[in-house]
Amino acid sequence: MICLRDCDSNMVSESGRLAKAATQTSKTIREEVTIIMDKTHALRYRIAPLEMSPSEFRKAGYRLVDQVAELLCSLPERPVAPNESLAALRALLGSRSLPELGQDASSLLDEAADLLFDHSVFNGHPRFMGFITSSAAPIGALGDLLAAAVNANVGASLLAPMATQIESQVVRWIAELIGYPPDCGGLLVSGGNMANCICFLAARKAKADWDVRTVGMYMETSRRLRIYTSLETHTWVQKAADMYGLGTESIRWIPVDQALRMDTSALRAQIQADRTEGDLPFLVVGTAGTVSTGAVDPLPELAAICREYGLWFHVDGAYGALAAMLLDRGDVEVPVDLRGIREADSVAVDPHKWLYAPLEAGCALVRESGLLRDAFSYHPTYYNFDQEDTTASINYYEYGPQNSRGFRALKVWLALRQAGREGYEGMISDDIQLAQELYRVVETQLELQAFTQDLSITTFRYVPPDLLPGSQEIESYLNALNAELLTQLQKRGEAFLSNAVIGETFVLRACIVNFRTSLEDIEALPGIVIRIGREVDAAIRPGKQKDPERNIR
Numbered sequence: 001m002i003c004l005r006d007c008d009s010n011m012v013s014e015s016g017r018l019a020k021a022a023t024q025t026s027k028t029i030r031e032e033v034t035i036i037m038d039k040t041h042a043l044r045y046r047i048a049p050l051e052m053s054p055s056e057f058r059k060a061g062y063r064l065v066d067q068v069a070e071l072l073c074s075l076p077e078r079p080v081a082p083n084e085s086l087a088a089l090r091a092l093l094g095s096r097s098l099p100e101l102g103q104d105a106s107s108l109l110d111e112a113a114d115l116l117f118d119h120s121v122f123n124g125h126p127r128f129m130g131f132i133t134s135s136a137a138p139i140g141a142l143g144d145l146l147a148a149a150v151n152a153n154v155g156a157s158l159l160a161p162m163a164t165q166i167e168s169q170v171v172r173w174i175a176e177l178i179g180y181p182p183d184c185g186g187l188l189v190s191g192g193n194m195a196n197c198i199c200f201l202a203a204r205k206a207k208a209d210w211d212v213r214t215v216g217m218y219m220e221t222s223r224r225l226r227i228y229t230s231l232e233t234h235t236w237v238q239k240a241a242d243m244y245g246l247g248t249e250s251i252r253w254i255p256v257d258q259a260l261r262m263d264t265s266a267l268r269a270q271i272q273a274d275r276t277e278g279d280l281p282f283l284v285v286g287t288a289g290t291v292s293t294g295a296v297d298p299l300p301e302l303a304a305i306c307r308e309y310g311l312w313f314h315v316d317g318a319y320g321a322l323a324a325m326l327l328d329r330g331d332v333e334v335p336v337d338l339r340g341i342r343e344a345d346s347v348a349v350d351p352h353k354w355l356y357a358p359l360e361a362g363c364a365l366v367r368e369s370g371l372l373r374d375a376f377s378y379h380p381t382y383y384n385f386d387q388e389d390t391t392a393s394i395n396y397y398e399y400g401p402q403n404s405r406g407f408r409a410l411k412v413w414l415a416l417r418q419a420g421r422e423g424y425e426g427m428i429s430d431d432i433q434l435a436q437e438l439y440r441v442v443e444t445q446l447e448l449q450a451f452t453q454d455l456s457i458t459t460f461r462y463v464p465p466d467l468l469p470g471s472q473e474i475e476s477y478l479n480a481l482n483a484e485l486l487t488q489l490q491k492r493g494e495a496f497l498s499n500a501v502i503g504e505t506f507v508l509r510a511c512i513v514n515f516r517t518s519l520e521d522i523e524a525l526p527g528i529v530i531r532i533g534r535e536v537d538a539a540i541r542p543g544k545q546k547d548p549e550r551n552i553r
């Protein structure tokens with residue numbers, strides 16, 4: 001093995017040049033090279049086609065960093081989303097097969113940057129307000145580069161001593177931010193779905209009254225495990241019930257109140273009914289910030305019900321849990337029910353949402369660390385990881401389904417330190433205030449109808465001035481109109497929203513988890529939506545009623 005230094009001996013650079021030439025150029029040269037370098041020599045001075053000399057790496061890296069810096073500062077001038085068909089994208093990429101010969105790294109990076117810069121949806125754009133996908137902290141991008149360069153395998157402390165310590169510090173800090181016990185167990189995963197699934201499995205292991213990890217889900221004597229959650233819960237809960245063998249019919253869908261929060265009387269009644277039937281209620285899932293509207297379930301009440309019936313209380317705080325850091329700040333109001341998070345047996349929190357980490361980063365927290373390990377730990381003979389002080393060394397492969405694990409925690413750790421608690425409180429508070437301001441501005445517009453405002457999500461819709469909402473016919477027209485409006489808005493790239501369906505109503509949904517969005521973007525949004533709404537309405541209702549008598553709104 002040799003280290004490729006820029007000024008290594010002639011022999012090394014010559015053999016390197018030849019080896020590279022061998023992979024990158026024609027067969028004739030390769031044959032010549034083979035003659036020159038006997039096998040032993042080639043292996044001794046082995047230079048793999050993937051190797052880069054320091055100067056090559058520096059040149060390509062500096063250039064890429066310059067390009068990324070340019071991208072970030074040009075975001076406001078770019079369309080939020082490209083308006084291109086998938087066929088056009090496929091054509092651009094071409095249908096060539098895997099190249100036989102390698103290519104220069106720098107030119108490949110240039111090509112990849114061009115493809116991505118010109119054909120991406122930019123969730124870091126100030127006017128991206130869709131789904132719950134945040135703008136990403138630039139330090140996170142650099143952190144990912146650093147993590148990939150060191151390539152720590154954070155499955156075991158032995159393989160990643162410092163990375164493991166950093167991950168456990170990140171877990172502790174996230175717990176602190178949301179008011180959860182900092183000595184809880186936890187780990188970073190790919191996102192909200194996985195974080196929730198991990199907590200689900202911890203609950204299943206802790207509450208099944210048989211050895212579910214050994215025997216599996218159903219024995220003749222086992223009772224049916226029941227999960228309780230609201231209709232507003234994210235679809236991860238169905239995936240979990242399905243993947244882990246309970247089946248989606250195990251889920252009891254508890255209705256919600258007017259504010260789209262779980263109805264606790266209905267919850268209590270359902271738990272009692274299932275107990276009477278001989279089922280085994282084991283898990284209540286409350287949400288801190290639902291995916292559609294940002295509603296926060298009555299978490300303290302859910303905690304009390306779980307205590308009363310001996311159920312596991314899980315909070316899906318993938319989106320909203322981090323707003324709990326604002327509970328004691330006076331400048332922005334957040335639901336006091338967020339205080340219930342601290343009573344949960346487990347919580348899912350997504351750093352790639354409101355900690356603005358680049359994708360991917362989710363975090364699962366379990367109050368009793370041992371219960372998390374109980375759900376995943378095995379000790380295969382081929383691992384000899386417990387060599388040192390076992391209380392200090394965490395082997396993360398024992399705390400989740402992954403074995404080899406990347407160093408997701410680094411980007412989160414860097415961003416947390418760059419902004420500090422105060423910085424994060426400010427950013428989250430600003431996002432919420434901007435969403436509140438959007439609601440206020442929407443309410444002043446005759447052609448817009450405001451629906452909900454919770455955390456940093458505001459929902460509304462376009463209503464042509466001659467239509468009075470309410471009748472089935474008009475409601476169904478408004479649904480179709482707003483769906484097409486949304487498609488047009490997304491295609492045109494002026495701003496990016498997504499949608500929610502509230503009851504039977506299709507609404508536009510702005511979710512601000514974006515530290516680049518400013519008041520100017522919020523003030524521009526109603527005008528953009530109204531302009532596109534009018535155009536779409538005129539296109540699908542060309543002979544629309546112009547009679548001012550019908551101008552009833």
Ligand SMILES: Cc1ncc(COP(=O)(O)O)c(C=O)c1O
Pocket residue numbers: 131132190191192193194196234236287289290291316317318319350362
């Ligand atoms: C409340 C909630 N839970 C879970 C998820 C899933 O998170 P992810 O997409 O990171 O897997 C989301 C995503 O928006 C969410 O809002």
